[in-house]
Amino acid sequence: MVEKIDLILFDMDNVLCRYDRWARAARLAEISGNTKDEVYRAIWESGFERSGDDGTLTSVEYLHGFGRRIGYPLSLDEWLDARRAATEPDHDMLDVVRRLRGSVEIAVLTNNSELVADHIDVLCPDLRPLFDQRIYASARFGSAKPDVACYQRCLAELRVRPGTVLFVDDLAENIMGAKSAGLHAHHFISVEAFRESLGHYDLSAPPKAVR
Numbered sequence: 101m102v103e104k105i106d107l108i109l110f111d112m113d114n115v116l117c118r119y120d121r122w123a124r125a126a127r128l129a130e131i132s133g134n135t136k137d138e139v140y141r142a143i144w145e146s147g148f149e150r151s152g153d154d155g156t157l158t159s160v161e162y163l164h165g166f167g168r169r170i171g172y173p174l175s176l177d178e179w180l181d182a183r184r185a186a187t188e189p190d191h192d193m194l195d196v197v198r199r200l201r202g203s204v205e206i207a208v209l210t211n212n213s214e215l216v217a218d219h220i221d222v223l224c225p226d227l228r229p230l231f232d233q234r235i236y237a238s239a240r241f242g243s244a245k246p247d248v249a250c251y252q253r254c255l256a257e258l259r260v261r262p263g264t265v266l267f268v269d270d271l272a273e274n275i276m277g278a279k280s281a282g283l284h285a286h287h288f289i290s291v292e293a294f295r296e297s298l299g300h301y302d303l304s305a306p307p308k309a310v311r
Contacts, residue, residue, distance in 0.1 A: 103263045105204060105284065105301045109254070111245075111269040112210035112235075115288045116194060117187050117224050124186035131182065132172035142169040152213035154247075155239035162213045162239075179215065180222050189226040192291045197230055199305040200298075207234035209254050209267075211274075214239045234258070245269070246277025255283075266301055268294065 113119035125136040152162040167174035208231050217237040238244040241253035262282030270288045278285040286297050298304050
């Protein structure tokens with residue numbers, strides 16, 4: 101028998117929001133005068149982004165380092181502009197989350213620099229009304245998914261036990277990390293599959309009100 105789920109912990113990118121890394125690279129290329137391939141190699145293929153996700157770099161160091169990697173003095177507003185251009189809320193998923201709120205606690209754990217959590221009202225304003233202050237970037241915990249420490253430190257912040265948490269992520273390695281940390285986990289493929297999985301945990305999203 102599954103222990104009662106007290107909290108659902110959601111990944112952000114490609115779960116609550118659709119995230120297009122190439123669209124972000126293209127926007128950064130427009131800003132910096134590079135090609136999107138050059139930007140992609142400098143930031144994602146180099147492993148630099150991970151140093152922001154796991155808190156190796158502070159937010160200030162990360163932003164400055166980001167600019168150095170692409171050879172352009174990138175401002176915070178420009179960084180936010182490119183990140184926002186790549187982020188689109190998944191309204192169907194957010195509707196399910198909205199209807200779950202009355203029966204279970206909810207929070208977000210995303211692999212990102214703290215710039216994302218600090219500026220979520222710019223990047224994806226639909227999240228704040230649902231999650232309030234419970235939107236956490238991995239960098240806050242000095243570790244990134246799938247490292248077990250990332251989940252453990254987030255749950256300590258939330259004051260919940262792993263066995264009472266359902267974690268939802270689109271990446272298989274993050275699901276494995278969550279399970280290693282003692283959480284229940286759902287590998288997100290679609291809104292429909294997630295909704296169907298809720299019954300296994302004795303949870304359900306009430307239907308939309310008919311108007």
